[in-house]
Amino acid sequence: MEKKERKIMVAVDESQESMYALSWCITNLISDTTTTNNNNPTYNKLVLLYVRPPSAFYSLDAAGYVFSTDVIDAMEKYSIQLANSVMERAEATCRNLNATNIKMERVVGIGDAKNVICSAVKKLQADTLVMGSHGYGFFKRALLGSVSDHCAKNAKCPVVIVKQP
Amino acid sequence: MEKKERKIMVAVDESQESMYALSWCITNLISDTTTTNNNNPTYNKLVLLYVRPPSAFYSLDAAGYVFSTDVIDAMEKYSIQLANSVMERAEATCRNLNATNIKMERVVGIGDAKNVICSAVKKLQADTLVMGSHGYGFFKRALLGSVSDHCAKNAKCPVVIVKQP
Numbered sequence: 289m290e291k292k293e294r295k296i297m298v299a300v301d302e303s304q305e306s307m308y309a310l311s312w313c314i315t316n317l318i319s320d321t322t323t324t325n326n327n328n329p330t331y332n333k334l335v336l337l338y339v340r341p342p343s344a345f346y347s348l349d350a351a352g353y354v355f356s357t358d359v360i361d362a363m364e365k366y367s368i369q370l371a372n373s374v375m376e377r378a379e380a381t382c383r384n385l386n387a388t389n390i391k392m393e394r395v396v397g398i399g400d401a402k403n404v405i406c407s408a409v410k411k412l413q414a415d416t417l418v419m420g421s422h423g424y425g426f427f428k429r430a431l432l433g434s435v436s437d438h439c440a441k442n443a444k445c446p447v448v449i450v451k452q453p
Numbered sequence: 454m455e456k457k458e459r460k461i462m463v464a465v466d467e468s469q470e471s472m473y474a475l476s477w478c479i480t481n482l483i484s485d486t487t488t489t490n491n492n493n494p495t496y497n498k499l500v501l502l503y504v505r506p507p508s509a510f511y512s513l514d515a516a517g518y519v520f521s522t523d524v525i526d527a528m529e530k531y532s533i534q535l536a537n538s539v540m541e542r543a544e545a546t547c548r549n550l551n552a553t554n555i556k557m558e559r560v561v562g563i564g565d566a567k568n569v570i571c572s573a574v575k576k577l578q579a580d581t582l583v584m585g586s587h588g589y590g591f592f593k594r595a596l597l598g599s600v601s602d603h604c605a606k607n608a609k610c611p612v613v614i615v616k617q618p
Contacts, residue, residue: 294481309611312611316459316581316611436605437602437605437606440586440602440605440614445616446477446614446615447613448611448612448614449605449611449612451609451611
């Protein structure tokens with residue numbers, strides 16, 4: 289533990305469960321900005337990670353027609369707005385728990401959530417990853433496996449899976 | 454968060470990885486015996502859970518012959534000694550991290566690890582479960598699924614999966 293900064297990454301999305309995971313993280317992992325352990329103060333840094341689907345995902349509709357550039361632009365804009373609104377909700381969650389003095393960083397990734405989360409852990413050298421347990425709905429999960437399953441197996445750091453009670 | 458005591462359960466076994474998970478837990482989740490959050494002091498209690506296989510597991514050898522009572526007794530004795538030695542290693546790990554003032558409890562369960570762990574979480578009302586990511590070897594995992602996978606899905610509390618780097 290020679291590292292002085294501890295980077296805690298929380299994967300946030302539109303779900304209530306991911307906000308619950310964030311609250312759990314603040315209450316249980318980051319109770320103070322500094323944790324004194326063996327006389328070495330450790331500074332916590334909270335990284336909020338949101339993953340939005342790739343634009344290409346939107347370029348064909350169900351019937352296979354190519355959308356016009358206008359539609360793609362509008363969807364792209366919507367996706368960016370969604371990312372911002374999730375980040376704002378996350379920051380409001382932090383404020384509600386009086387966690388205003390935590391060093392915070394917003395990161396938005398684009399792509400398949402489970403791959404983006406695992407590679408963000410590696411790239412940003414997160415010390416802990418916190419996420420909700422959901423992922424997809426029942427059928428999609430049966431087909432694709434849940435995001436949290438994949439990350440628990442593949443992320444290169446301890447992973448906390450938080451289920452909403 | 455009206456609860457004043459926070460119960461953190463760590464599933465320990467013979468593996469190095471489970472001792473690493475325990476160290477992670479002490480360093481990251483239980484840095485102090487009391488965590489001050491919103492002016493409500495929370496007392497941490499560490500529950501060390503070890504699961505040993507059921508005795509019936511030993512009552513037939515590979516060829517199907519029934520062991521003599523002496524052999525069963527000897528194996529039972531060995532299994533109890535193993536449980537004690539794991540618990541002692543776990544407590545030594547705590548001492549090495551200067552975590553001597555944590556309230557601690559030893560719990561030994563008997564049965565299939567994944568089911569025993571999940572039911573212990575429920576029965577003892579653990580607030581967080583911490584465990585290593587391994588479980589079984591490659592083939593057994595492919596057949597039975599890993600213990601940590603099962604617990605991450607089924608335990609009724611946040612689950613931390615710690616991989617040894």
